[in-house]
Amino acid sequence: MKIMANKKLIILLSLGFILMFSVTASAHRVVVYAAVEGEELIVKGVYGDGDPVQKAEVEVYGPAGKLLVSGKTDTDGKYSCPLPAREDLRVVLTAGLGHQAEYILSKDEIPEINNQTGSTNLQGIQEDELRSIISEELDRKLKPLQNTLVDIQLASSRPGMTEILGGIGYIFGLLALYLYFREKRRNKNDDR
Amino acid sequence: MKKNITAVFILLLLFVFSLSTSAHFQMLLPSDEVVMQGEETTIDLNLLFTHPMSAEEVMDMDKPVKFGVYHQGESKNLLQSLQPIKILEGDAYAASYKIKGFGDFIFFVEPAPYWEEAEDKYITHCTKVVVNSMGVSNEWDHELGMKAEIVPLTRPYGLWTGNVFRGIVKKDGKPVPYAEIEVEFFNQALFPAIKGDSYRVIEVPDDTFITQIVKADGNGVFAYGIPGPGWWGFAALLDGEKIEGKDHELGALIWVKAYDMK
Numbered sequence: 001m002k003i004m005a006n007k008k009l010i011i012l013l014s015l016g017f018i019l020m021f022s023v024t025a026s027a028h029r030v031v032v033y034a035a036v037e038g039e040e041l042i043v044k045g046v047y048g049d050g051d052p053v054q055k056a057e058v059e060v061y062g063p064a065g066k067l068l069v070s071g072k073t074d075t076d077g078k079y080s081c082p083l084p085a086r087e088d089l090r091v092v093l094t095a096g097l098g099h100q101a102e103y104i105l106s107k108d109e110i111p112e113i114n115n116q117t118g119s120t121n122l123q124g125i126q127e128d129e130l131r132s133i134i135s136e137e138l139d140r141k142l143k144p145l146q147n148t149l150v151d152i153q154l155a156s157s158r159p160g161m162t163e164i165l166g167g168i169g170y171i172f173g174l175l176a177l178y179l180y181f182r183e184k185r186r187n188k189n190d191d192r
Numbered sequence: 193m194k195k196n197i198t199a200v201f202i203l204l205l206l207f208v209f210s211l212s213t214s215a216h217f218q219m220l221l222p223s224d225e226v227v228m229q230g231e232e233t234t235i236d237l238n239l240l241f242t243h244p245m246s247a248e249e250v251m252d253m254d255k256p257v258k259f260g261v262y263h264q265g266e267s268k269n270l271l272q273s274l275q276p277i278k279i280l281e282g283d284a285y286a287a288s289y290k291i292k293g294f295g296d297f298i299f300f301v302e303p304a305p306y307w308e309e310a311e312d313k314y315i316t317h318c319t320k321v322v323v324n325s326m327g328v329s330n331e332w333d334h335e336l337g338m339k340a341e342i343v344p345l346t347r348p349y350g351l352w353t354g355n356v357f358r359g360i361v362k363k364d365g366k367p368v369p370y371a372e373i374e375v376e377f378f379n380q381a382l383f384p385a386i387k388g389d390s391y392r393v394i395e396v397p398d399d400t401f402i403t404q405i406v407k408a409d410g411n412g413v414f415a416y417g418i419p420g421p422g423w424w425g426f427a428a429l430l431d432g433e434k435i436e437g438k439d440h441e442l443g444a445l446i447w448v449k450a451y452d453m454k
Contacts, residue, residue: 031326033294050295050330103229129272 032058032093032101036083036110043079045093045101052077053095061090086110214243215374215403216251216308217425218317218445220301221386225349225449226324233291235323238386239274239301240284244425245394245402247382250282254304261289262298262336279385294326300336305435314435317427317443322348337365340430340444351418351450358415360408361428361444367412371428375404375416378423378447391422418450 028047035042041060045053058079059070068084073093089105223236239259241251260270273287291297299321305314318338335343345358361371380386381393396402408414408428418424425447432442 029327031294031328033326035292044294046294046328046330048327048329050328133272 030056030093030095030099030101032091032103034089034091034103034105036105039083040080041083041089041105043073043091043093043103045073045077045079045095053093056093056095059092059094060084061092063087065090083110214246214248214399215376215427216306216315216317216443217242217244217374217376217427218301218303218319218443219244219378219425220299220319220321220445220447221378221423222299222321222323223387224323225321227291227326229326233325235289235291237287237289237299238277238279238284239286239303240279240282241303241306241317242280242282242383243376243402244378244423245376245396247280247379250280250284251306252283253285253306254283256285256301256303258300258302259285259287260300262300262331262334264293264295264331267336277385279383291323291325294328295324296329296331296334297323297325298331298334298336299323300338302338305440308441311441313439313441314432315441315443316432317445319443319445319447321447324349335362335365338444339364339432340428340442342426342428342444342446344446344448345413348446348448351448353418353421353450353452355450356415356417357424357426357448358413359426359446361412361414361430363430363442363444368408368428368430369410369412371408371412371414371430373406373408373414373416374427374429375406376402376425376427377420378425380422389422394420418448421450421452423447423449 028049028051030045030047030053032043032045032053034044043058043060045056045058047053052075053073054075054077056073056077057070058073060068060081062068062085068089069081071079071081073079086107088107090102091105092100092102094100219238219240219242221238221240224232227233227235239253239256241253242249255274256271258269258271259274261268270287270289273289274285275287277284277286289297289299300319302318303316305316308315316339318340320336320338320341322332322344324332329347332347332349333344335341341362342359343362345360346355348357351357361368361373377394379394380389380391404416406414406416414426414428416424416426425445428444430442430444432440434440
């Protein structure tokens with residue numbers, strides 16, 4: 001009987017512990033962030049210390065408060081889906097015990113063009129700088145090509161050294177052939 | 193005539209004295225240090241080399257060797273985004289950065305060595321400041337691995353006036369025992385070119401109040417109780433490698449902002 005009571009106490013205590021643990025975990029502030037990468041909406045939920053909010057419910061609402069899509073975060077606290085609309089979106093994340101966070105993703109935060117790799121590296125660069133960087137890069141990359149083009153143009157306008165040597169070679173070659181056949185014919189005539 | 197010369201000498205002495213009492217501080221000042229949802233996510237940063245308390249002058253800065261931001265395990269080079277500006281007639285720099293996502297963003301600068309004629313030495317202050325997004329605090333204590341660095345032991349934002357700020361002074365990744373740390377308040381009202389909060393001009397009873405001095409313990413750990421609202425700079429001054437045979441002051445700096453409880 002005594003052992004039974006101890007067992008009950010242990011179970012009760014451990015239940016208490018589990019409850020306490022879950023309470024402290026959700027007592028953290030919950031934060032949700034959403035961004036668009038390409039054509040995908042990426043939602044991430046974290047606690048105030050950066051730990052992921054796992055298996056939390058995610059709801060995405062459109063401008064008229066219409067529920068567009070919903071799902072659950074994975075073990076990294078992530079949820080992603082195809083971008084439901086190019087509109088102002090309200091992303092609501094609900095973690096256990098009614099802890100809720102929301103993020104307003106405004107229409108102008110949604111990139112127009114699908115260039116995930118480009119956009120991340122270009123933060124903090126002004127458009128003018130970008131323009132000059134691109135033009136410098138292009139100049140650098142195109143230089144060899146330009147040189148080749150110039151070479152080709154020059155080559156087609158006048159004969160180069162190789163052409164001259166080649167021509168002389170042809171002349172000698174043809175001459176040699178002519179002499180060879182002439183000799184052969186002469187030999188034949190001599191045999192007769 | 194002789195009197196005149198004496199007067200000039202005294203004035204000169206006073207001038208030299210006034211210069212030596214205020215310390216040099218590299219500043220890296222963001223327009224906001226905690227960006228919550230719905231707030232402006234583009235941060236303007238001012239980079240200037242000055243005496244933040246006495247605001248005597250802004251020294252000319254050359255283009256920094258390194259300037260960037262660390263976030264989520266990655267450092268991003270932002271040297272390209274630096275724009276030269278003038279603050280109190282000195283050459284300084286400004287930059288803008290758009291915060292994306294949540295968490296801590298550690299901005300850092302390693303300026304080009306500054307030649308200080310009056311002290312016959314070069315000065316390089318490796319400086320950082322942490323900007324937080326959406327209240328997720330996960331990387332503020334990350335060590336960037338700068339030549340000289342203060343690694344905070346107190347979260348370096350969301351601070352009340354009176355909080356004790358603690359940090360470890362490190363040089364080449366190792367704690368510096370008994371390092372000396374200079375602490376100065378940014379007397380923002382004396383820098384009209386820098387937009388920001390309006391604080392009253394702080395006046396000091398005497399010159400010893402301009403630069404506060406604390407020393408680290410044997411583990412390189414220091415502490416300082418922040419006495420008032422505004423930006424506070426912590427500068428651990430270490431010996432760097434000589435440049436062209438000249439002494440080189442290597443500084444590890446961090447800037448934090450405190451708020452009054454209302």
